[in-house]
Amino acid sequence: MQCGRAREPRTVLAWMAGALIIAGLTAPVSAAADPKATVSVTVILAKKGPPHLHPALQPMWDTLRQTFGEKFASYDVHDQTSRKVDPGTPVDVMLPNGVKFSATYSGVTPDKGLLRVNVDMGDFQTKVRIHDGGVFFQAGQKHDGGTLVVAVRATLDKN
Amino acid sequence: MFGRKRDAMRVADGDLPRDVLDAMGPADRDEAAAFADLSAVVRSAEAARSQAAGIPDFEMMFAGVEARVAAERREAAEAAQTGWLAGMVHSRPLWVLAPAGAMIMAVALGWVLTSGGEARPDNTCFVDSYDADKGSIFVDQDPDDPAQATVIWVVDEEEG
Numbered sequence: 001m002q003c004g005r006a007r008e009p010r011t012v013l014a015w016m017a018g019a020l021i022i023a024g025l026t027a028p029v030s031a032a033a034d035p036k037a038t039v040s041v042t043v044i045l046a047k048k049g050p051p052h053l054h055p056a057l058q059p060m061w062d063t064l065r066q067t068f069g070e071k072f073a074s075y076d077v078h079d080q081t082s083r084k085v086d087p088g089t090p091v092d093v094m095l096p097n098g099v100k101f102s103a104t105y106s107g108v109t110p111d112k113g114l115l116r117v118n119v120d121m122g123d124f125q126t127k128v129r130i131h132d133g134g135v136f137f138q139a140g141q142k143h144d145g146g147t148l149v150v151a152v153r154a155t156l157d158k159n
Numbered sequence: 160m161f162g163r164k165r166d167a168m169r170v171a172d173g174d175l176p177r178d179v180l181d182a183m184g185p186a187d188r189d190e191a192a193a194f195a196d197l198s199a200v201v202r203s204a205e206a207a208r209s210q211a212a213g214i215p216d217f218e219m220m221f222a223g224v225e226a227r228v229a230a231e232r233r234e235a236a237e238a239a240q241t242g243w244l245a246g247m248v249h250s251r252p253l254w255v256l257a258p259a260g261a262m263i264m265a266v267a268l269g270w271v272l273t274s275g276g277e278a279r280p281d282n283t284c285f286v287d288s289y290d291a292d293k294g295s296i297f298v299d300q301d302p303d304d305p306a307q308a309t310v311i312w313v314v315d316e317e318e319g
């Protein structure tokens with residue numbers, strides 16, 4: 001009985017030490033900052049008419065074809081920006097119609113690891129979640145006889 | 160009588176030693192000699208007939224067959240020593256070959272999956288919110304096709 005009492009504080013201390021070690025090991029992981037991501041913004045002027053594909057859009061051709069189908073036949077690049085950023089840092093481009101387009105990577109969702117991206121363009125705002133390396137488009141503004149299509153891609157930094 | 164004659168024939172054919180003739184009479188020895196002459200004549204005639212008919216000499220053909228069999232046996236022994244794969248397949252038990260085969264398949268599959276061209280990204284996009292003071296917004300996406308990217312259209316109503 002006395003032995004049991006003598007061991008009781010030791011057992012409690014051992015449990016506390018174990019809990020502290022586990023907390024020390026897990027705390028940096030849970031509190032770790034979201035990784036950097038490379039955000040690419042490509043401003044495309046899409047038109048009907050003679051087929052044309054800007055060479056810079058070759059890697060994206062399958063996605064453009066599957067997404068827009070017969071809607072456009074000519075794709076020209078007006079601007080292309082790609083930056084490795086921390087969460088919260090916007091990547092800005094100026095559209096040819098004078099409107100500023102801003103894509104902001106805002107971190108990774110804890111459950112599925114999706115990348116949060118916010119878009120601001122004039123009075124338009126949207127918040128989306130995409131897979132690592134995925135792309136989405138914002139489109140609709142008219143310019144120079146065509147339609148402005150802005151492709152936003154976000155890829156997590158593996159380093 | 161038939162026994163002596165048969166022995167004389169066997170001596171003439173070489174199946175019995177010629178000492179057997181010593182125990183026979185002169186008539187039997189003459190008969191054996193006659194059988195030997197007859198055998199020689201028959202063999203000679205048969206050889207001439209075969210040569211005329213284009214049939215190869217049996218002795219030579221058999222010697223050739225024996226040489227070929229010996230050569231093939233030697234080549235097979237050399238191949239078993241130099242062919243590591245054939246040697247491994249023929250000498251290793253199944254419990255060695257099966258894991259090795261599975262490992263090779265796994266490596267090949269991994270190579271195909273990791274190096275087989277550019278992987279198609281998942282363009283599935285979840286639009287959590289959108290807002291605009293003017294114009295219309297509509298989201299164009301196909302949830303069943305992750306390769307197709309989402310398009311968030313912002314259309315000025317004045318432009319149509």
